[in-house]
Amino acid sequence: xxxxxxxxxxxxxxxxxxxxxxxxxxxxxxxxxxxxxxxxxxxxxxxxxxxxxxxxxxxxxxxxxxxxxxxxxxxxxxxxxxxxxxxxxxxxxxxxxxxxxxxxxxxxxxxxxxxxxxxxxxxxxxxxxxxxxxxxxxxxxxxxxxxxxxxxxxxxxxxxxxxxxxxxxxxxxxxxxxxxxxxxxxxxxxxxxxxxxxxxxxxxxxxxxxxxxxxxxxxxxxxxxxxxxxxxxxxxxxxxxxxxxxxxxxxxxxxxxxxxxxxxxxxxxxxxxxxxxxxxxxxxxxxxxxxxxxxxxxxxxxxxxxxxxxxxxxxxxxxxxxxxxxxxxxxxxxxxxxxxxxxxxxxxxxxxxxxxxxxxxxxxxxxxxxxxxxxxxxxxxxxxxxxxxxxxxxxxxxx
Amino acid sequence: xxxxxxxxxxxxxxxxxxxxxxxxxxxxxxxxxxxxxxxxxxxxxxxxxxxxxxxxxxxxxxxxxxxxxxxxxxxxxxxxxxxxxxxxxxxxxxxxxxxxxxxxxxxxxxxxxxxxxxxxxxxxxxxxxxxxxxxxxxxxxxxxxxxxxxxxxxxxxxxxxxxxxxxxxxxxxxxxxxxxxxxxxxxxxxxxxxxxxxxxxxxxxxxxxxxxxxxxxxxxxxxxxxxxxxxxxxxxxxxxxxxxxxxxxxxxxxxxxxxxxxxxxxxxxxxxxxxxxxxxxxxxxxxxxxxxxxxxxxxxxxxxxxxxxxxxxxxxxxxxxxxxxxxxxxxxxxxxxxxxxxxxxxxxxxxxxxxxxxxxxxxxxxxxxxxxxxxxxxxxxxxxxxx
Numbered sequence: 001x002x003x004x005x006x007x008x009x010x011x012x013x014x015x016x017x018x019x020x021x022x023x024x025x026x027x028x029x030x031x032x033x034x035x036x037x038x039x040x041x042x043x044x045x046x047x048x049x050x051x052x053x054x055x056x057x058x059x060x061x062x063x064x065x066x067x068x069x070x071x072x073x074x075x076x077x078x079x080x081x082x083x084x085x086x087x088x089x090x091x092x093x094x095x096x097x098x099x100x101x102x103x104x105x106x107x108x109x110x111x112x113x114x115x116x117x118x119x120x121x122x123x124x125x126x127x128x129x130x131x132x133x134x135x136x137x138x139x140x141x142x143x144x145x146x147x148x149x150x151x152x153x154x155x156x157x158x159x160x161x162x163x164x165x166x167x168x169x170x171x172x173x174x175x176x177x178x179x180x181x182x183x184x185x186x187x188x189x190x191x192x193x194x195x196x197x198x199x200x201x202x203x204x205x206x207x208x209x210x211x212x213x214x215x216x217x218x219x220x221x222x223x224x225x226x227x228x229x230x231x232x233x234x235x236x237x238x239x240x241x242x243x244x245x246x247x248x249x250x251x252x253x254x255x256x257x258x259x260x261x262x263x264x265x266x267x268x269x270x271x272x273x274x275x276x277x278x279x280x281x282x283x284x285x286x287x288x289x290x291x292x293x294x295x296x297x298x299x300x301x302x303x304x305x306x307x308x309x310x311x312x313x314x315x316x317x318x319x320x321x322x323x324x325x326x327x328x329x330x331x332x333x334x335x336x337x338x339x340x341x342x343x344x345x346x347x348x349x350x351x352x353x354x355x356x357x358x359x360x361x362x363x364x365x366x367x368x369x370x371x372x373x374x375x376x377x378x379x380x381x382x383x384x385x386x387x388x389x390x391x392x393x394x395x396x397x398x399x
Numbered sequence: 400x401x402x403x404x405x406x407x408x409x410x411x412x413x414x415x416x417x418x419x420x421x422x423x424x425x426x427x428x429x430x431x432x433x434x435x436x437x438x439x440x441x442x443x444x445x446x447x448x449x450x451x452x453x454x455x456x457x458x459x460x461x462x463x464x465x466x467x468x469x470x471x472x473x474x475x476x477x478x479x480x481x482x483x484x485x486x487x488x489x490x491x492x493x494x495x496x497x498x499x500x501x502x503x504x505x506x507x508x509x510x511x512x513x514x515x516x517x518x519x520x521x522x523x524x525x526x527x528x529x530x531x532x533x534x535x536x537x538x539x540x541x542x543x544x545x546x547x548x549x550x551x552x553x554x555x556x557x558x559x560x561x562x563x564x565x566x567x568x569x570x571x572x573x574x575x576x577x578x579x580x581x582x583x584x585x586x587x588x589x590x591x592x593x594x595x596x597x598x599x600x601x602x603x604x605x606x607x608x609x610x611x612x613x614x615x616x617x618x619x620x621x622x623x624x625x626x627x628x629x630x631x632x633x634x635x636x637x638x639x640x641x642x643x644x645x646x647x648x649x650x651x652x653x654x655x656x657x658x659x660x661x662x663x664x665x666x667x668x669x670x671x672x673x674x675x676x677x678x679x680x681x682x683x684x685x686x687x688x689x690x691x692x693x694x695x696x697x698x699x700x701x702x703x704x705x706x707x708x709x710x711x712x713x714x715x716x717x718x719x720x721x722x723x724x725x726x727x728x729x730x731x732x733x734x735x736x737x738x739x740x741x742x743x744x745x746x747x748x749x750x751x752x753x754x755x756x757x758x759x760x761x762x763x764x765x766x767x768x769x770x771x772x773x774x775x776x777x778x779x780x781x782x783x784x785x786x
Contacts, residue, residue, distance in 0.1 A: 393669075
C-alpha cells in the first residue's frame with residue numbers, strides 16, 4: 001500500500017504506456033513526464049504567489065488577498081483564487097511595446113527566460129524514480145542550462161531602449177554571473193563526496209539514518225556551510241530580496257522588465273518563480289536529502305510529498321527574508337560575492353576533502369572540519385569589516 | 400493628430416547623435432513619476448556606471464501660486480490653505496502662520512490654548528518622523544514592512560486629530576489668538592494612552608531597523624553633509640542637527656510655552672544618513688517626553704484671546720516674521736500689513752525647499768541607489784517645496 005502510493009504516478013505512466021504501440025512509447029513517455037511537471041510547477045507558482053502575498057501581508061500587519069474565490073461562482077477560497085483573475089488580467093491587458101524597442105528581441109526575451117528554466121526541471125528528482133531524464137551529467141546540465149537565463153535578462157534590458165531597463169540588466173548580469181560561482185562551488189563539494197553528477201546518485205548517497213538523524217549533507221560541517229552559501233547564492237540568482245537589485249523598485253522602477261506589460265510581464269514573473277523553485281529543488285537534492293524523509297518513523301509518507309514540503313518550507317523562508325530585510329547596494333553585493341562568498345566556498349572545498357580523507361576518525365573529523373570552517377569565517381568577516389567602522393552609535397544631547 | 404513639422408511619430412530618432420558627455424555617461428531623468436521621488440519631483444542624474452557625477456533637482460510641478468493667492472484673500476481665509484503646504488504636518492503649518500499673524504496684530508494666546516498647540520505640534524512631529532523613517536527604510540528596499548508598521552502608528556495619531564478637529568490631515572485647527580475648539584477630558588485621556596503606545600512602537604522599530612547590518616552598511620558614511628556646508632546653506636531642522644549644530648527654534652526662540660518643558664536636543668556627529676535617521680528617532684522620544692508633560696500640566700481656561708475677532712480682522716500696518724520648529728526645520732511666515740483685510744505681502748520660508756538645495760552636494764560621488772535614500776533623508780514634501 002505504502003509502496004504503491006509512493007510509486008502511484010510512476011505506475012500510472014507505465015500502465016498508460018502499455019496501451020500504445022512500441023514505436024510511439026518514447027515520445028508519449030516524454031509527453032507524459034513533461035506535461036504533469038509543467039502543470040504541477042505552474043500550479044505551484046499560482047499557489048505560491050498567493051502564499052507570498054498572504055505571508056507578506058501578515059508580516060506587514062495587514063491581511064493580503066482574502067476575498068477572491070473562483071470567478072463567476074459563489075465559491076470563496078479565502079483569497080486563494082486570486083491567481084485566476086490575476087491571470088485573466090495579464091492575458092487581456094494591452095501589450096505595450098515601446099516604439100523604439102527592438103521588437104523581435106523584446107518579444108523573445110521572456111521566452112528565452114522560460115525555456116531554460118523549464119529545461120532545468122528535467123534533472124530534478126522529485127520523488128523516488130521520478131526524474132524525467134536521469135543522466136550522468138545531471139548537475140552539470142542544470143547549471144549550464146540555468147546560466148542561459150542571463151541572456152534573457154540582457155535581451156530584455158537592451159531591447160527595451162529604456163535606461164532603467166539597461167541599468168537593471170547591467171546589474172542583473174553582473175549579479176547573476178558573480179553569484180553563480182559560489183553557487184557552483186558549494187555544489188561541487190557534494191559532487192566531490194558523492195563522486196557522481198547524477199542527481200539520483202546524490203539523493204541515494206543521503207539515504208538512511210544515523211542515531212535517529214538522517215544522513216543529509218546539511219548535517220555535516222562542510223555541508224552546512226555549503227547549504228548556507230547555496231541558499232544565499234540562490235537568493236541572488238533568483239533576484240529575491242535582499243538581492244533584488246536588478247529590479248530595485250525604489251531606484252529602477254522595475255529593472256529590466258520596466259517596459260514589459262500584459263502577458264510578457266506575466267511570463268517574466270512565471271520564469272522568475274519557476275527559476276526559484278528549480279534552484280531550491282537542486283538545493284534540496286544536494287543538501288537536504290532530496291525526497292528522503294527526515295525521520296525514520298515518517299518514511300511511509302510518499303517521497304514526492306517530502307520534496308514538495310521541503311520546497312515550500314524554503315520558499316516560506318525566502319518570503320520571510322523578503323518581508324524583513326532592506327536591499328544591499330550594488331557594490332556591497334559584488335564585494336560580498338567576490339570577497340566573502342567565493343573565498344569561503346573555496347575553503348569549503350578543502351574542508352570537504354579533509355572530511356573525506358579523515359573518514360573513520362569519529363569525532364576528530366567533526367572538530368577539525370568545524371574549526372576549518374569557523375576559523376576562516378571569523379577571520380574573513382573581521383578582516384572585511386575592519387576598515388568600515390560600522391556599528392551602533394551614541395548621541396550627545398544639548399539642553 | 401498634430402500637424403507640427405517633424406512630429407511624425409514613425410520617424411523619430413531615439414539614438415543620440417553624440418551627446419554632451421561624449422557617450423561615456425548615462426543621463427537619467429528620475430521622476431516626476433518615479434516610485435521614490437516622494438511626489439512630483441524630478442532628479443536629472445548623470446551617471447558614470449552607477450556613480451552619480453551630476454544631479455540637478457527639478458521641481459515646480461506642484462506650483463499652486465500659494466503666496467499670491469494668500470495676498471488676494473483675507474488673513475483667516477489663508478489658514479486652511481496653509482494645511483496644504485506640508486500636508487503631513489498641517490498643525491505646525493497653522494501654528495507658524497498663526498504665530499506671525501499674532502505678532503502682527505499683537506494678540507496673546509491663553510494658557511490652555513498654548514498647551515493644546517504644543518500637544519498638537521509634538522503629535523505632528525512624531526507623525527512626520529514616523530512617516531519619514533518608514534519611507535526611508537522603504538527606499539532602501541525593505542518592501543513596506545517598516546512602512547506598514549509606521550503607518551499603523553500614524554493612523555492612531557490621525558484618529559486623534561479626526562476626533563478633535565473633524566479632519567485627519569487638513570486639520571485647519573488653529574486660529575489667531577487660540578484654537579478652534581476645546582479638547583475634552585476624554586480626548587486628553589485617550590491621547591495619553593496613545594502616547595504610551597508610541598514608546599513601545601519606537602522600541603520595536605529600533606529593534607527592527609536601527610541595528611540591522613544592512614541598514615548600517617547602507618547608511619553609515621553615506622551622504623555626508625559637513626557642518627560648515629549645512630550652516631552656509633541655511634539648512635535647518637533634523638538635517639542641521641544631524642551635522643552637529645545645536646540649533647532648534649524651540650530652544651532659541653522659546654516661542655509659545657516651550658520654556659516650561661523639560662526636553663533635550665539630540666545632536667549627530669557624522670552628518671550621514673544614519674545620523675539623520677537616528678536624530679529623528681531620538682527626537683520622537685523627546686517629543687513623547689514633552690507630550691507627557693503637556694498632557695499632565697494642561698490647565699483649564701479659555702481657548703481664545705478675547706480681543707481676537709474672526710470677522711473684520713484688520714491688523715495695523717507693519718510687518719512680522721513668525722517662525723517655529725516644524726518637523727522638517729524652521730518654518731517661517733513673513734507678513735506685511737497695509738491695514739487692509741488682506742496681507743500686502745505673504746511669504747513662506749519652507750524648510751523642505753531650502754534643505755533640498757544641497758541635494759547635489761550630498762549625492763555627488765555616491766551610487767544611484769544612495770541618491771534615492773539621500774533624497775528620502777532630506778524629508779521633503781512637494782506641497783511645501785513648490786507651494
